[in-house]
Amino acid sequence: MTQLPTHTDKKLGLVIDLDTCVGCQACVTACKGWNDQGYGAELSDQNPYGAEPSGTFLNRVHSYQVQPDIGAAQIINFPRSCLHCEDAPCVTVCPTGASYKRTEDGIVLVNEDACIGCGLCAWACPYGARELDQAAGVMKKCTLCVDRIYNENLPEEDREPACVRTCPTNARHFGDFADPDSKVSKLVAERGGYDLMPDLKTKPTNKYLPPRKKDIPQEASLLAPLLDIQATGFAGWLDKVLGKLG
Amino acid sequence: MTPAPSVILFTVLSGMGFGLLAFLGAGFVQPVGWVAFFHWGLGYALAVGGLSAATFHLGNPQRALRAFTQWQTSWLSREAWASVVTLLLLAPVALSDWLGLGWPRVTGLIGAVACFGTVFTTSMIYAQIAAVPRWNNWTVPVMFLSFELTGGALLAGQVWPALIGGIALILALYAHKTKGDVAFAKRGQTLGKATGLDQVGSATVFEQPHTSPNYLMREMIYVVARKHVARLWPIAFGAAAILPAGMVVLLPHHLLTFAMAAVIHLTGAAASRWLFFAQAEHVVGLYYGQR
Numbered sequence: 001m002t003q004l005p006t007h008t009d010k011k012l013g014l015v016i017d018l019d020t021c022v023g024c025q026a027c028v029t030a031c032k033g034w035n036d037q038g039y040g041a042e043l044s045d046q047n048p049y050g051a052e053p054s055g056t057f058l059n060r061v062h063s064y065q066v067q068p069d070i071g072a073a074q075i076i077n078f079p080r081s082c083l084h085c086e087d088a089p090c091v092t093v094c095p096t097g098a099s100y101k102r103t104e105d106g107i108v109l110v111n112e113d114a115c116i117g118c119g120l121c122a123w124a125c126p127y128g129a130r131e132l133d134q135a136a137g138v139m140k141k142c143t144l145c146v147d148r149i150y151n152e153n154l155p156e157e158d159r160e161p162a163c164v165r166t167c168p169t170n171a172r173h174f175g176d177f178a179d180p181d182s183k184v185s186k187l188v189a190e191r192g193g194y195d196l197m198p199d200l201k202t203k204p205t206n207k208y209l210p211p212r213k214k215d216i217p218q219e220a221s222l223l224a225p226l227l228d229i230q231a232t233g234f235a236g237w238l239d240k241v242l243g244k245l246g
Numbered sequence: 247m248t249p250a251p252s253v254i255l256f257t258v259l260s261g262m263g264f265g266l267l268a269f270l271g272a273g274f275v276q277p278v279g280w281v282a283f284f285h286w287g288l289g290y291a292l293a294v295g296g297l298s299a300a301t302f303h304l305g306n307p308q309r310a311l312r313a314f315t316q317w318q319t320s321w322l323s324r325e326a327w328a329s330v331v332t333l334l335l336l337a338p339v340a341l342s343d344w345l346g347l348g349w350p351r352v353t354g355l356i357g358a359v360a361c362f363g364t365v366f367t368t369s370m371i372y373a374q375i376a377a378v379p380r381w382n383n384w385t386v387p388v389m390f391l392s393f394e395l396t397g398g399a400l401l402a403g404q405v406w407p408a409l410i411g412g413i414a415l416i417l418a419l420y421a422h423k424t425k426g427d428v429a430f431a432k433r434g435q436t437l438g439k440a441t442g443l444d445q446v447g448s449a450t451v452f453e454q455p456h457t458s459p460n461y462l463m464r465e466m467i468y469v470v471a472r473k474h475v476a477r478l479w480p481i482a483f484g485a486a487a488i489l490p491a492g493m494v495v496l497l498p499h500h501l502l503t504f505a506m507a508a509v510i511h512l513t514g515a516a517a518s519r520w521l522f523f524a525q526a527e528h529v530v531g532l533y534y535g536q537r
């Protein structure tokens with residue numbers, strides 16, 4: 001049903017730490033690897049070995065160059081996937097009811113058996129989080145690895161989204177934002193986690209942690225602290241005399 | 247947004263078809279016998295043809311009936327209902343005109359109103375999308391309805407409605423263009439804001455996330471050459487509204503005049519609909535540093 005729930009018991013989502021992401025694309029690969037063989041139609045590729053390879057991915061990592069007012073330019077890597085919005089415009093526009101938001105945990109999913117592949121939900125998503133699979137003709141999007149997180153056949157430590165499990169720098173965190181004491185809620189509170197394009201009133205669940213402030217390069221000599229050392233004894237006397245001469 | 251021919255065809259033809267059906271249903275023209283058959287047939291053919299053109303771009307058209315289920319939230323679903331109900335409402339009047347049955351025209355009048363309702367639902371599919379600022383305002387429904395009025399009046403051979411429609415269309419196109427040209431800037435989204443990196447400094451694309459375009463880029467990012475825009479807008483104004491309205495007022499009221507005016511209008515409508523898509527920028531383009 002494309003009516004959004006007024007309340008979800010949990011608000012499952014991701015925190016993405018832009019400070020530590022190194023842009024290795026491991027999460028992109030892990031995501032495609034897991035979701036290619038589990039939930040719904042496989043993520044097809046078109047012309048994979050040709051000049052213009054293209055395919056369906058549920059997670060994309062951008063790379064930006066950012067020039068602060070003072071200091072050197074920085075490279076900031078920016079993973080982008082479904083934010084599991086509370087007011088998800090992709091859900092309400094869907095004519096078939098294929099798109100829905102779960103009441104129990106807030107995950108936004110597509111029922112591929114009902115999807116006609118009209119593409120309207122991809123238009124409605126401001127974040128480019130939905131891609132129409134060109135082979136299956138159905139809409140694909142991040143499922144928050146719904147087939148991992150509750151999967152009792154997996155060892156406990158694997159019951160989190162594939163991207164989170166694989167990230168070598170711990171730049172991705174998974175948890176329940178409805179619980180103020182969860183790891184993700186605390187991270188957001190401590191580090192000033194923010195929403196993407198809040199003006200569009202989608203109320204994203206996923207949050208991004210801003211890169212930490214970088215040190216300002218020092219203008220003074222590296223030996224500066226040494227120069228301040230107060231000499232004692234003979235050296236101190238010499239210092240005083242020479243100081244007077246100078 | 248990439249202008250897909252099937253969607254341009256669908257919106258233009260079905261709009262014109264529902265316009266003609268509205269004039270027939272309301273009894274502005276009351277043809278009899280085979281003339282009625284051809285009039286109504288043209289209206290139905292355009293409306294239904296347009297709707298079926300819309301299914302060309304579906305990934306799984308065999309499940310299209312499911313699109314009737316979500317009318318409570320989805321404008322696309324509402325459009326499906328509106329068009330079917332409208333076509334059914336008008337069927338008895340069409341039959342009665344063709345076979346001279348003399349049935350009451352009440353459903354025709356209701357159907358005529360429903361014709362405009364249907365095109366309104368079509369326009370709202372676009373106007374509801376906040377991620378495409380150029381579309382996300384009232385000028386879209388007004389423009390679609392003006393197209394329906396003008397196109398329908400021309401096909402139904404109605405002079406005054408065609409003139410009124412033409413004038414409404416000029417105003418609507420003008421409003422849509424001027425409002426649309428500043429809409430993206432007004433929404434206030436930039437690469438820095440979309441990523442939140444404006445907190446750090448000024449952001450530019452260093453590397454794209456993939457080496458060749460994906461579905462998103464093919465669908466939502468369409469860079470129109472400025473010279474095309476400059477050339478097509480005058481064609482849209484001239485061919486869709488000014489010329490046809492002028493023709494029906496100044497030239498003898500002959501079938502040929504209306505036919506020619508309708509064809510010219512159709513060309514202008516297609517040009518304007520191409521611009522409607524091609525010029526509309528989706529905010530997702532910001533992440534790619536392209537709009």
Ligand code: SF4
Pocket residue numbers: 081082083084085088089090091108124125126127128129130141202
């Ligand atoms: S990020 Fe896009 S696809 Fe995901 S819930 Fe929000 S609007 Fe829908």
Ligand code: SF4
Pocket residue numbers: 093094095096097098099110114115116117118119120121122138139
């Ligand atoms: S593509 Fe599928 S999920 Fe998206 S709006 Fe259309 S029917 Fe719904």
Ligand code: SF4
Pocket residue numbers: 020021022023024025026027028061077079166167168169170171172
């Ligand atoms: S795996 Fe982690 S570090 Fe690598 S791109 Fe993804 S989020 Fe960034």
